[in-house]
Amino acid sequence: MSGAEQVGIVLVSHSGPVAEAVVALARELAAGGATAPMAAAGGTSAGGLGTSSELVAAAAEKVDRGAGVALLVDLGSAVLxxxxxxxxxxxxxxxxxxxxxxxxxxxxxALVTASAGGDLDAVEAAATEAYGYRKT
Structure with a gap:
């Protein structure tokens, strides 16, 4: 996979600040080299709570590098x-x-895997495996 072809990631949240904070946290934790493109699509276009298809589409376009775009969402209507x-x-x-x-x-x-050059299937698998992270 060339540097130009990389999986992009969009975080879709009902809250703009939450989406931006998770993007910042993921970038911080994945630091140490070039990272895959990641963007936040949170809240409404007016800045309120909700989900905006326009913001999601713009974020996906921004991170698209030709290898697919993984969309991770927070709650019900973001999924819908x-x-x-x-x-x-x-x-x-x-x-x-x-x-x-x-x-x-x-x-x-997802960001760590995409940054390491993983394809969309690998990025999805890594993100999904996070359900198994135990805290106790």
């Missing part, structure tokens, strides 16, 4: 928004995929 966008088929880049993963841990795992 992304599923609807994928069903429409024309709002998201080709190869965009909703990833069923914990929002924070999955974002970190």
């Amino acid at each position: 928004t992304v599923k609807s966008m994928l069903a429409e088929g024309d709002e998201l880049p080709e190869g965009a995929r909703l990833v069923d993963a914990p929002f924070v841990e999955g974002a970190v795992a």
